[in-house]
Amino acid sequence: MATKQPTAGGEEQIELESRLRNGSLLMALAGVAFIGYGIVFLILNFVGSGFELGVSTLGGMTKADLSPTVAYYISHLHVATAAFIISTGIAVTALSWYGVRQQLTWAWATAVVAAVVGLGLALPMHYTADAFAHDWLTHLGPIYLATIVFVVGVVLAYQGLQSS
Template sequence: MSVNQATVDRHATDYELGRKERFGSLLMALAGVAFIGYGVVFLARTFFGTGFELGVATLNGVTRAELNAIDPAVVHYIDHLHVATAAFIISTGIAVVALAWYGVRSGLLWAWAAAVVAAVVGLGLALPMHYMDLFSHNWMTHLGPIYLATIVFVVGAALAYRGLQSES
């Protein structure tokens, strides 16, 4: 066995993990870690930030402090939604990391599919609303980190899939 290959148990048979699968699953897992990091920052900004979230300093010119002075219940509700959103971003990241690192690296196509579906559903539901011009946000700080992680994930998923297909 060469330095670039590892043997794993794939369906109770010896299976040599290829370079594409190893590198692809690593990129998928790193993107999952980035999803977790984004969620943690999202959560921290809820409790310690002055704006509403990453890249959203005001809503139609109204600051978080001004809205809190007008109606604290609305700010608490927004915080509630942000905590829930952060929790789901973090939990999706954890799922992607576990599926990529333990499943895809073991040559399991179902783990690859589950990681891709988890990421696609989360991003597919969350991102379109950002383009409806319902509130202003700084594109780079608000969406830039998640787009970067998504690019890394897509490259990793494509490499891993090609490796999984060539080995089956």
């Protein structure tokens, strides 16, 4: 029985589809990591140090050492920040899993813009003055790892989208 041999164009199409599938999966996994980072951020506010991941004190002061009004304000900001990290992660995950896999370029672009705006606004502040001590690895390591996974996924998915 004779079998059809894939043509060179068919192999290229399969590779592009694989890149799209793998890229959208990596983008979605990074979105899930963003959600996880936000959840950890939220949990630490209530049951941890009261500060961000990788931050145990502010100038040697714990949350208990702060004015109750200042401590509550910091808590308020942490909850709001966690909410936006989680909601961005949900958007990136949904756009990547449901939109990018369907070859919707607008979904790919929206996921990229959502992540870039969030990271682009949040990360530079960490490189200004060292106003408080923090462990760089635990504070920024998880989000950088998720960002690397996301960028690899973005590139793979973009290559796969070019086939449509």
